[in-house]
Structures are given as structure tokens and as C-alpha cells.
Amino acid sequence: MLPRVDVILPLAIRDTYTYRVPSSLPIPAPGTRVVVPLATRQLVGIVRGEHVITDDDLPEEKMRDIILILDAEPVLREEQLQLWQWTADYYMCPIGDVMAAALPNKANDRQYVLAESTRRRVKLSEYTGETVPPHPLDDQQQEAMRSIKEGWQSHDVVLLHGVTSSGKTEVYIHLILEALREGRQVLYLVPEIALTTQLTDRLQRVFGAQLSVYHSRVTDAQRMELYRRLILSREPRLIVGARSAVFLPLSDKALIIVDEEHEPSYKQQDPAPRYHARSIAIVRARLLKGKVLLGTATPSVETYYNALSGKYGLVRMTRRYQGLQLPRITLIDLREQYHRKEMYDHFSDPLVLRIREELARGKQIILFQNRRGYAPYVQCTDCGYVPKCPDCDVSLTLHTKNALSTNDYRPSTIHHRLTCHYCGSEQSLPDICPQCGGKMRVHGFGTERIEDEVAALFPEARVARMDLDTTRRKDDYRAIISAFAAGEVDILIGTQMVSKGLHFDNVSLVAVLNADALLSQPSFRSYERAFHMLEQVSGRAGRTENTGSEVIIQTFDPLHPVFDWVMRHDYNAMYDEQINERELFAYPPFTRLITLTLRHRHADRLEAAALALAQRLKAVFGKRCSDVIVPGVARIQQLHLRQLQLRIESSASITRAKVLLRPHIETILADPAYRGLEILPDVDPQ
Ligand SMILES: [Zn+2]
Ligand SMILES: [Zn+2]
Structure with missing residues (x-):
């Protein structure tokens, strides 16, 4: 009987498929790509290992043969196969789903050969500029670095809990330098691609061509090329990447940094595997005998619990870099403002005044509204009819600015479309109510509406908007962020994209236009999330000077406990309250x-x-x-x-x-x- 192997295919049906190895081919090693037949198709799969014969096996005459072995060497190391299996078992999905998430798309292309001798070589966009040594660390940073290394003596995972602007990134840079000098590889995970723009610029100046970037805005061919290099060589290298980079080939003793570890975008929602990159990083470090550093100003409740209970090491940085003050936080009670008619659209009078002052001082302003589009719904003023998506149970969001898909940019699609944020379906805004002929009115507000109101209130200001709709193309983030950093924009309006880790020198005022929406999420994590988001948004203000940087939060519910915690920047108060609730109501980590x-x-x-x-x-x-x-x-x-x-x-x-x-x-x-x-x-x- 000819030998048989189990093959993983990128299908969500079952774990592996068994094929016969024809006598014309050698037995492929685990992790090798092969082309196999499935019904009338041919697919690229990964050999899991030799098949163990069982009674359920097909008889010899019904077995199908491997058609082709694609690579001379495995493209997956044994450790990666173990990680895939762990991911499939833990997240309850077929291993084929993990394959689809873990390999670059091009790996499914049988034309692409992962061997040293390949002709189809793609150049990685490599930095050729000069490199400079990193900034020296201040006392607090040096102490943190020493404590992190000490923490790794007894723990695989260390949490660095440092307030915003305490200079965590500089500590990472020094740790990365040491790791690379020791010949180790470093994976630096970030939650949002928007963040990689500023970060890669900064890291490139220190690490030059030793740095590679891996995320969905890098071309398929470049991602495949980086993968190929990592599988062929264990040379020291720094990789900055989003969630799926956690599956890249890494050498033993690798260091994995998970920055902004509390961010929900580390969790893949759809499709399966519904994995959390932080959990995978921790499992990975165990398989590689490596180390993990989790960094954040606002640890997730689970992570902090693990740190306090001694499961992870814990290092704190409590002062901002160079003694900067945390910004002053002002709450504005919208009930009172509306009552006194001291509102202009969605801007309270005190906020308008402060924006004017800061514009006059030549300062920059960030306006945060975590909802894109113009208005979340429209409604008939007579019968109450709300247009809904025909295919989903949600009201349609009104968009007035730009086409949702920039590939499909037609002037006729610019104005007044109703869009489903779940399936993307679109319809035009009816002039009158289709049910009773009444008048349609917009309700609520998103970033587009804020943009309109800003134009009316501050006609002299230069304005940019950063949300999903304005950042669909590859270089959109970079364009917006560079323009703002260069002072070509006075007011930046944005969704949660503007809240995370961005560093702008000249921002003196950050305003949260409607904080209540953050608190009304139907999740046991909603207070925690709101705290994270408000702290992170606040962290964007006053990053270089102490004179009067301020955060203004508009709310209808100023007595909500989350605001008390945020005003005092009191993470521990938030944590104590939340951990008690979690225990009481039997939620994670209990x-x-x-x-x-x-x-x-x-x-x-x-x-x-x-x-x-x-x-x-x-x-x-x-x-x-x-x-x-x-x-x-x-x-x-x-x-x-x-x-x-x-x-x-x-x-x-x-x-x-x-x-x-x-x-x-x-x-x-x-x-x-x-x-x-x-x-x-x-x-x-x-
Ligand atoms: Zn009506
Ligand atoms: Zn829909």
C-alpha cells in the first residue's frame, strides 16, 4: 500500500483530508505545501503529517493522489503547526480556518514557490536612509526597563502599565535593540493599522532595514516575501504588524510586544478563527520559549487581574515623560446647556469658546465622535417611520459626504445616501416619507455632520476627518496624519481611530462630543471600554507642553462614575469597581x-x-x-x-x-x- 498523508485545506469543513503519495513523489514533510484534488477542483494544502490508518479509511482504489509538492522545504515549522492546532482546539474551529487566517493570501497560489531559488522575487520596500541611535532613557524609563527584564526572570509575560505619554515606546525600542543584539527576533503588535504610520517612521530611524511591516495595507506579494524570508532565515529582525502577524514564523526565544493590549481589535470577530492575538502571543511565547511584554496605559481588567495575582509580572510608569502634566478634564452638562439654550448644533457654548481660543493661539484640536456617517438614522416627523435595511434588522445611516467605496466614486453617489453599516447596502434618501408623505428628519450625529457644523462655526479653520470612510485607500491614513502633524490642518475630527497612540506635538484641546454613546453599549465591558477610550483620547492632548492642555467631555449624564474615574485618571478605582462587579455577576476573569x-x-x-x-x-x-x-x-x-x-x-x-x-x-x-x-x-x- 502506498503511504498516505493528512492535508490541511483552507476550508471550514473538517480538520484534515487524507491523500495518497504516488510512488513518483517523495513523502512530503509536515508543513510542506501540496496541490491536491477535491471533487473537481485542485487546492493548495499543507501537509499535517503521515496518516495513521484507521478502520474508517477509504479503500486503496478510492484514495486520491497528491498532484504536486510545491516547495522543497516546509513553509510551516512544527511549532507553527502546534500553534495552529492549539488555535483550532481552543477557538473551536476547523484547522483550515486557522490556515486561512495565518498564511498570507499568496500562499494559496500554486504559482508562488517558497524556495531560495525562486524566480518570482519581490523586493521588500526597504529603508535605505540613515539610522540614528535611540533617545537616551530617563530615570523612570531606565527603572522600567530594568524591572521588565527582572520580571522575565520569573514570568513569561510582563505587563507594563504606564500612563499615557510616559514614554513606553522608548522603553520598547531599547528592549528591541537588546533582543536584536542577542540575535533574537521581535514581533511588535499594534491594534490598528492607523498607528503603524507614525510608529514605523520612528522605528525605521533606529532599526533601518532590520524592520519589516506586515498588515493588510502591505501588498500580498510583499507579505508573501516577508513570510518567505522569515521561514528561510532566523536572522534577527523586527516585525511590526497587526493581529494576524502573530502567526508569522518566528525563531526560538522571540520577544513579542503587544502594545495597547486592552484594545478590542486584537480579537478577530469574523470569520473564524475568532482568536485574540494577545492570547495567541502568550501561547506562542510558551512554544518558542520566548517572552511577552504587554503594554498599555489602561490594562484590560483580565490582564490587570493576572498581573495582580502574580500570573504576570507587573511594572508601572506613573509619571509622564519629562514631567508633563496630565491634561485638565472638564465635563460639560448637556442637559443644562440645552436648557439654557447655550448650544450651537452639537457644540456647547463653552466648547465653542475654547476652540476659538485655541485656534487663535495657533494650536490644534481633536474632536472625537465615535460614529461615522452624517446621522445614525432618519425618521418621519408624522408617522415615525424609520428606513431600515431590507436584509438586516438595523436602521440605515445617512451619509452625505463621500462615496463609501472610493473605487466606486461617482458624483451621483456623493449626496444623501442611506447605508447599512452591517452589509453595506445603499439606498437614496426619500424626499418625503414613503408611508405617509410626511417630512423626513435626521436624528443624532456622526463625524460627517460634525464636519459640517465645524465649517459653519469656524469657517477660517482647516479641517480634516479621519474615519473608515476617509481611509479606505492604502495611503489615506498617512496623508491625513502627516497633514495634521505638519500643521496643515487645525481641527481633526475622528472616530476611535484618532484615540489610539497617535502623537501630535501641537494639540492642546481634545473634545469628546457625546460621551454617553460610549456608556450605553450592551456589554459587561462597556464601562471598562468607555474608560479606556476616554483615557486614550485624553492622552492625545498636551504631549509636549504643560500650558493649559485640556480635555472637554460633553455628556447628558455628568454624574456617571466613569467620568469621576477619568477626571482623576484613576485606573485603580475603575478596576476595583469592575472586578467586584465581575465577581458578583460571574463574568471573566472569574x-x-x-x-x-x-x-x-x-x-x-x-x-x-x-x-x-x-x-x-x-x-x-x-x-x-x-x-x-x-x-x-x-x-x-x-x-x-x-x-x-x-x-x-x-x-x-x-x-x-x-x-x-x-x-x-x-x-x-x-x-x-x-x-x-x-x-x-x-x-x-x-
Ligand atoms: Zn410618515
Ligand atoms: Zn444590511
Whole structure:
């Protein structure tokens, strides 16, 4: 009998597929790419290992053969295969889903050969300018660096908790320099591509051509080329990347820095694997015998809990770099402002006054509104009709500025479109109510509306807007950020993109136009998130001078405890309150959550399936399984949604819970009554 191998294919169906190795080919090593037939198609897969014969195997005459071995060497090291398997097991998805997330797209291209002798060589855009030594560290930074290294003596993971502008990046730079000198590789993860612009400029000046960048704005060919280099050589190198870079080939003893570790964008929501890059980084460091540094001004509650309980090392930086003061925070009570009619559109009189003052001083201003578009919905003033997406259970957002897709830029699409933020479908804004002929009125406000109001209030100011709609092309971030940094823009309006890690010297005023929207999220993390976001936004102000930098927060609910914590920059107060709540209501870190989302085209069949699954799970898990939950948005792209949530005590084994859970999911999926049903597990949902 000819030897057989198990092959991973980038399909979400089952873990591996078995193929025969024809006598004309050598047996490919684990991690090698092969071309195999599947039905009438040919696919590129990764060899998992030699197949162990079982009774269920197909007879020899029905086995299909590997067609081609693509690479002379494996493109995946054993450690990466272990990591893939861990990811698939932990996040409850087929390993093929991990393959799709972990390899650059070009790896699925059989034309692309990962060998030293390849002809299709792509040049990495390499820095050729001069490099300069890093800035020397101040006392606090030196102390932090010493403590981090000491922390790594006894822990794989160290948390650096440093207030905004304490100079964490400079500490990272010195640690990276040391690691590279020791011949180690360094992976520097950032939560948003928007951040890499300023960061890469700064890192390039120190590390020159030793630095590579890996994220979705780098071309497929360049990503593949970096991957190829990393697999072929273990030379010391610094890689800056977004979430998926955590799966790149890394050498033993690598250092992984997870900057802004609290950021929710480290978690992949869709498609599977629904992984958290921070968790993967920690597992990775264990496999590589490497070290992890988590850095942030506002640690996530789970991370801080792990640090306080001694699971991670903890290092603090409590002073801003060069003794800068944290900005003054002023709350503006919108109830009072509206009552006294001291509002201009969405700007309170005191805010207008302060913006005028700062513009007159030649200073720059950031206006934060975490909602894009012009207005979140429009409504008929007579009958109350709200236009909704035909395929999703959400009201349509009004856009007035630019086409959503810049590839599809037609003047006719510029004005007044209603857009679904879930599926992207669009329709025009009706002049009158389609139900009663009444007048349509806009409600609420997003960044586009703020842009209009700013133009009316401060006609002399130069304004830029940074949100998903203005940053769709490769270089859009860089253009906006450089223009603002160069002083060509006075007021920058933006969503959460402007809140994270950006460094602008001349910003003296940051305003949060509507903080209440941050607090009304339906999640046990909503206060924590609001605190993170307000602290991060505040951190953008007064980064180089002490004279009167200020953060203005407009709210209808000034007595909310989150504002008290933010005004005092009191992370510990937020943490103490939140950790008590989490314990009281059995949320992480005291439990682990698994959310099961059920999806079906037919609402009645979905409801029946959800009830049947709930009944089965309650029989096994008791109170740990929730009742059927109708999510806030209960239909997306014509698919109805229901959820079940499992809460497993942290002291219990989540692995065992998954073992108990799996057969019930499979039974429900196999039931012909629910044909067409999907069940999407999300482990550690955000
Ligand atoms: Zn109407
Ligand atoms: Zn939709």
C-alpha cells in the first residue's frame, strides 16, 4: 500500500483530508505545501503529517493522489503547526480556518514557490536612509526597563502599565535593540493599522532595514516575501504588524510586544478563527520559549487581574515623560446647556469658546465622535417611520459626504445616501416619507455632520476627518496624519481611530462630543471600554507642553462614575469597581464565556433549533447555559440570529466543557429539521 498523508485545506469543513503519495513523489514533510484534488477542483494544502490508518479509511482504489509538492522545504515549522492546532482546539474551529487566517493570501497560489531559488522575487520596500541611535532613557524609563527584564526572570509575560505619554515606546525600542543584539527576533503588535504610520517612521530611524511591516495595507506579494524570508532565515529582525502577524514564523526565544493590549481589535470577530492575538502571543511565547511584554496605559481588567495575582509580572510608569502634566478634564452638562439654550448644533457654548481660543493661539484640536456617517438614522416627523435595511434588522445611516467605496466614486453617489453599516447596502434618501408623505428628519450625529457644523462655526479653520470612510485607500491614513502633524490642518475630527497612540506635538484641546454613546453599549465591558477610550483620547492632548492642555467631555449624564474615574485618571478605582462587579455577576476573569451564535434563513426553524440546543445544554451544564438570547441586531444579510451563552467557572476545565459541548452542536447540525443552520462558537467573546 502506498503511504498516505493528512492535508490541511483552507476550508471550514473538517480538520484534515487524507491523500495518497504516488510512488513518483517523495513523502512530503509536515508543513510542506501540496496541490491536491477535491471533487473537481485542485487546492493548495499543507501537509499535517503521515496518516495513521484507521478502520474508517477509504479503500486503496478510492484514495486520491497528491498532484504536486510545491516547495522543497516546509513553509510551516512544527511549532507553527502546534500553534495552529492549539488555535483550532481552543477557538473551536476547523484547522483550515486557522490556515486561512495565518498564511498570507499568496500562499494559496500554486504559482508562488517558497524556495531560495525562486524566480518570482519581490523586493521588500526597504529603508535605505540613515539610522540614528535611540533617545537616551530617563530615570523612570531606565527603572522600567530594568524591572521588565527582572520580571522575565520569573514570568513569561510582563505587563507594563504606564500612563499615557510616559514614554513606553522608548522603553520598547531599547528592549528591541537588546533582543536584536542577542540575535533574537521581535514581533511588535499594534491594534490598528492607523498607528503603524507614525510608529514605523520612528522605528525605521533606529532599526533601518532590520524592520519589516506586515498588515493588510502591505501588498500580498510583499507579505508573501516577508513570510518567505522569515521561514528561510532566523536572522534577527523586527516585525511590526497587526493581529494576524502573530502567526508569522518566528525563531526560538522571540520577544513579542503587544502594545495597547486592552484594545478590542486584537480579537478577530469574523470569520473564524475568532482568536485574540494577545492570547495567541502568550501561547506562542510558551512554544518558542520566548517572552511577552504587554503594554498599555489602561490594562484590560483580565490582564490587570493576572498581573495582580502574580500570573504576570507587573511594572508601572506613573509619571509622564519629562514631567508633563496630565491634561485638565472638564465635563460639560448637556442637559443644562440645552436648557439654557447655550448650544450651537452639537457644540456647547463653552466648547465653542475654547476652540476659538485655541485656534487663535495657533494650536490644534481633536474632536472625537465615535460614529461615522452624517446621522445614525432618519425618521418621519408624522408617522415615525424609520428606513431600515431590507436584509438586516438595523436602521440605515445617512451619509452625505463621500462615496463609501472610493473605487466606486461617482458624483451621483456623493449626496444623501442611506447605508447599512452591517452589509453595506445603499439606498437614496426619500424626499418625503414613503408611508405617509410626511417630512423626513435626521436624528443624532456622526463625524460627517460634525464636519459640517465645524465649517459653519469656524469657517477660517482647516479641517480634516479621519474615519473608515476617509481611509479606505492604502495611503489615506498617512496623508491625513502627516497633514495634521505638519500643521496643515487645525481641527481633526475622528472616530476611535484618532484615540489610539497617535502623537501630535501641537494639540492642546481634545473634545469628546457625546460621551454617553460610549456608556450605553450592551456589554459587561462597556464601562471598562468607555474608560479606556476616554483615557486614550485624553492622552492625545498636551504631549509636549504643560500650558493649559485640556480635555472637554460633553455628556447628558455628568454624574456617571466613569467620568469621576477619568477626571482623576484613576485606573485603580475603575478596576476595583469592575472586578467586584465581575465577581458578583460571574463574568471573566472569574468565568470563561463561550457564545454560540445560531444562524438561519428561516426565523421559525432557527427558534426551534435554538430551543432544542438550549434544552440539551441545560441538561449538561445546568445554570451555566443561558436561555435563548435575541441579539441586539437579530438579522444580518437575511440571516436570523439567536445566541446561547455558556459560563464556565475559571476553576473548571474549559477543555472539558468543550468536549461536552461538541456532540450536542453536531447533533443539532445533523438534524434534517434544521437544515441550513449554522452554529458559530466564540470562545472568550469580547
Ligand atoms: Zn410618515
Ligand atoms: Zn444590511
